[in-house]
Amino acid sequence: MAATATLARVLRARFTPLIVLAALMVLVPVLAPSSFHLRVAALVWIFALAALGLTILMGYAGQVSLGHAGFVGIGAYAVAIGPARLGLDPLLCLVLGAVLAGAIAYGVGRPILKLKGYYLAIATLGFGVIVALVLHSEAEITGGPDGMAVSRLSLFGWRVTGALNWYWVTSGALLIGALLALNIAASPTGRALRALHDSEVAAAGTGIDVGAKKLAAFVVAAVYGAVAGGLLAAMNGLITPEAARFSHSIELVAMVIIGGLGSVFGTVVGAAFLVVLPQMLTALQEYEQAVLGLLIMVFMIFLPQGIVPSIRAYFLERLP
Amino acid sequence: MSLLEVRDMGISFGGLRAVDGVSFSVEAGQVFSIIGPNGAGKTTLFNLVTGIYRPSRGNVTLAGEDMTGLAPHLLVRRGMARTFQNLQVFFRMTAVENVMVGCHLAERTSFLADLLGLPAVARQNKVTREHALGLLGRVGLAHLADASAGALPYGALKRLEIARALAANPKVLLLDEPAAGCNAVETEAIDHLIADIAKGGVGVVLIEHDMKLVMKISDRVLVLAQGRPLAEGAPRAVRENPQVIAAYLGDHGAREADRAHG
Numbered sequence: 001m002a003a004t005a006t007l008a009r010v011l012r013a014r015f016t017p018l019i020v021l022a023a024l025m026v027l028v029p030v031l032a033p034s035s036f037h038l039r040v041a042a043l044v045w046i047f048a049l050a051a052l053g054l055t056i057l058m059g060y061a062g063q064v065s066l067g068h069a070g071f072v073g074i075g076a077y078a079v080a081i082g083p084a085r086l087g088l089d090p091l092l093c094l095v096l097g098a099v100l101a102g103a104i105a106y107g108v109g110r111p112i113l114k115l116k117g118y119y120l121a122i123a124t125l126g127f128g129v130i131v132a133l134v135l136h137s138e139a140e141i142t143g144g145p146d147g148m149a150v151s152r153l154s155l156f157g158w159r160v161t162g163a164l165n166w167y168w169v170t171s172g173a174l175l176i177g178a179l180l181a182l183n184i185a186a187s188p189t190g191r192a193l194r195a196l197h198d199s200e201v202a203a204a205g206t207g208i209d210v211g212a213k214k215l216a217a218f219v220v221a222a223v224y225g226a227v228a229g230g231l232l233a234a235m236n237g238l239i240t241p242e243a244a245r246f247s248h249s250i251e252l253v254a255m256v257i258i259g260g261l262g263s264v265f266g267t268v269v270g271a272a273f274l275v276v277l278p279q280m281l282t283a284l285q286e287y288e289q290a291v292l293g294l295l296i297m298v299f300m301i302f303l304p305q306g307i308v309p310s311i312r313a314y315f316l317e318r319l320p
Numbered sequence: 321m322s323l324l325e326v327r328d329m330g331i332s333f334g335g336l337r338a339v340d341g342v343s344f345s346v347e348a349g350q351v352f353s354i355i356g357p358n359g360a361g362k363t364t365l366f367n368l369v370t371g372i373y374r375p376s377r378g379n380v381t382l383a384g385e386d387m388t389g390l391a392p393h394l395l396v397r398r399g400m401a402r403t404f405q406n407l408q409v410f411f412r413m414t415a416v417e418n419v420m421v422g423c424h425l426a427e428r429t430s431f432l433a434d435l436l437g438l439p440a441v442a443r444q445n446k447v448t449r450e451h452a453l454g455l456l457g458r459v460g461l462a463h464l465a466d467a468s469a470g471a472l473p474y475g476a477l478k479r480l481e482i483a484r485a486l487a488a489n490p491k492v493l494l495l496d497e498p499a500a501g502c503n504a505v506e507t508e509a510i511d512h513l514i515a516d517i518a519k520g521g522v523g524v525v526l527i528e529h530d531m532k533l534v535m536k537i538s539d540r541v542l543v544l545a546q547g548r549p550l551a552e553g554a555p556r557a558v559r560e561n562p563q564v565i566a567a568y569l570g571d572h573g574a575r576e577a578d579r580a581h582g
Contacts, residue, residue: 183437188427188444190434195410195421201372202408202481207396207425207488216431 008319011312014186017265018178025171035163040279042163042235045170046228048271049177051255052264053224056181058253059262060190061217062197063113064121067128068225068252073135073244074101075226076233077142083151085141090153094230101226102219109218113211128249135241147240150233166235173231174268177224181264184220193217194262225252258299260306269307273299321384323348323523324400324492329368329378338364340547342378346492346523351514353526353534353555356544357567362527363405365544366496369525370402371395382492397425399491403481403498405527409469416465418480419452422487426451455483459513475506482513492523499530511537535559543567 010016028041050072057063078097082088088096112123135142142148153160153169160169184190196203196210204210233239242248251274259270277295281288303310322345329342339361346352354362367373369380371392379388382398390398410418429444456462459479464472469480478498485493495514499507507530515537518524528534534541534555541558543550545567551558558564 179437180435183441184435186445187434187437187441188424188429188448189431191413191417191421192424194413194417198410198412199408201392202404202410202484203421204392205370205396205402205404205408206422206484207393208421209393220435 004319008316011316011319014182017263018175018182021178021265021268022175025175029164029167038163038167040276042167042170043232044268044272044275045167045174046232046235047252047255047275048268049170049174049231050225050228051252051259051267051271052174052177052181053221053228054252054256055262055264055267056184056193056224057217057221058256059267060185060197061193061214063214063217064117064253065124065218065221066121066246066249066253067124067126067131068221069244069246069248070128070131071101071105071222071225072229072232072248072252073131073241074104074222075229076239076243077135077229078226079153079230079233080148080150080239081141084148090151090234091155094153094227094234097230098223098226101222105219105222106215109215113214113218125246125249128244128246132241132244132246135244142241145241147238147242150237150239152237153234160234170231170235173227177227178264178268185264189213189216254296258296258306260309263306263308263312266306266308273307322346323383324369324525325381326365326369327379327381329365329375329380331364331368331373331376337547339368339375342542342544342547342549344542344549344552346525347539348491348523349518349521350539351518351524351526351537353528353538353541354544355528355531355534355541356550359546360544361547362544363496364547366402366494366525366527370400370494396488396490399489400494401485401488401490401492402494403478403485403496405496405500407474407477407481409477409480411468411470413469414466415461415469415472415476415480416449416452416456418469419455419483419487420448422455422484423448423451425488452483452487455486456480458486458516459483460509475502475509478502478506478510479513482510482517486517490522492525493517494525494527496527497529498526499528499533507533 029038054065054068057065075097078100079090079093082093082096083090108127112120115123136145160166192203192208192213196208196213200210229243232243255270255274256267258273259268260266278288278292281291284291299307305313324346327343330340331338342365344352354365356362368375371390374389379386381387382400385398387395387398410421427444427448429441433440453462453465456465459482461476461479461483464476469477472480482498499510502510511533514524514526538555540553541555542552543558543564550567551561551564
């Protein structure tokens, strides 16, 4: 009995997802030390970081975005363009990219966050399409459809090279991102976001400035996306407008929903699902996409709350 | 000067005058009820007073300050809170979290502190939770504090909304059918709660269909019909007004009101 009570407490504890995630991060290089596996794992952490932005925007505040990859693209190209065209430090450009994405989100968010549901979805979709279009067509600056090379990132004098080092850098970034997302959830801001998710009129009735809170969530989400994009560009050493493409926005939304809307650990699981599974399914060759699609459908039918909240609820119902 | 003064309020929807020339005033500690047949414009009047609709004419003052057309989240800051006829509960949060959201205006942590999880946030959460638990106790829901709001019975949700509105520490509280759908025991509890709130110095504006409740706890009653004021006065005077009986109460309502007065 004592064991089950402890398990129930662990499942409910606020920082459990963070500790499990950190343990996983230490285990992966032990269990799968090849650089291929580490690169795939680093990609999972990067996409999870981008998707965490959507966890705050969609999962907490209930505001859909189908243009999130646009912010990933802005962050990625900031890290590509800054050093190549302006001679700036790549790390500084990662920060500037996040600031730029936040500023653009502020400007774009003010008018479009007045929209709700499907209308907001289409407006954000339009934003993502515009970013991808600009990255495609401004070839003199962005290199056009072929993309551009990205110079090496150095963290305070340490040049980040090799799969293992990138694995640790992306792990650190995701851990910080997850910590901040968990912090927001357990704060007055988090309560306000979850409140307006359920009823905007009642949230306003308690004194919450609904428009300002939505905008804050949108800006924070954009910053998450841009940092992830910057890391993606610097790790790959090459970036193309594909980073901002529409289907990429959909993948990010799918990660958040498959893993469990509003769940920080679920977001990581969702990212792993959509990054690792295609790698495992390559043996199926031309059936890969079909099987992936089928698996997504099966998971959504049997775990409609998403993987992590469904499993958590299963155990909590059976524990004291 | 009254606590809440509503003067010559009016709004039209596509040529239909939903509320037309309604004035009333509410004193601190008073229960002021608005009654009228379905479609009389009671909830529309609430929505005008609480800033959800922008009135096409008239004005609202609270403690002498003009509130007309202010956005709802700004009205709360100036002391006006309300509940909703169709429940507007945060169903994915627990009961105590619902009331904690109601404490939003008293919370002092910045967005940055919330993001970084500074110790001040944990302290604020503790203070807010204590306050919210106290309010849940006041409406008789302390034992359900950590239950999901989505799992609470209807009568409890009505009281939960009242607790959340009280969390804003309002000078005026507008209750839109707080006893609708409640059984006799729940209605009785809400009746005591409203009287208790008014005793605390809050001006209560009440929309209610339960005539027994209205006649028992109201200091004054305003009768609306087709968006216009039909009568206003003490419960007994209103109940005996022939126009009101014809327009709204009917025979059955009058008998029920009689019983309430014994």
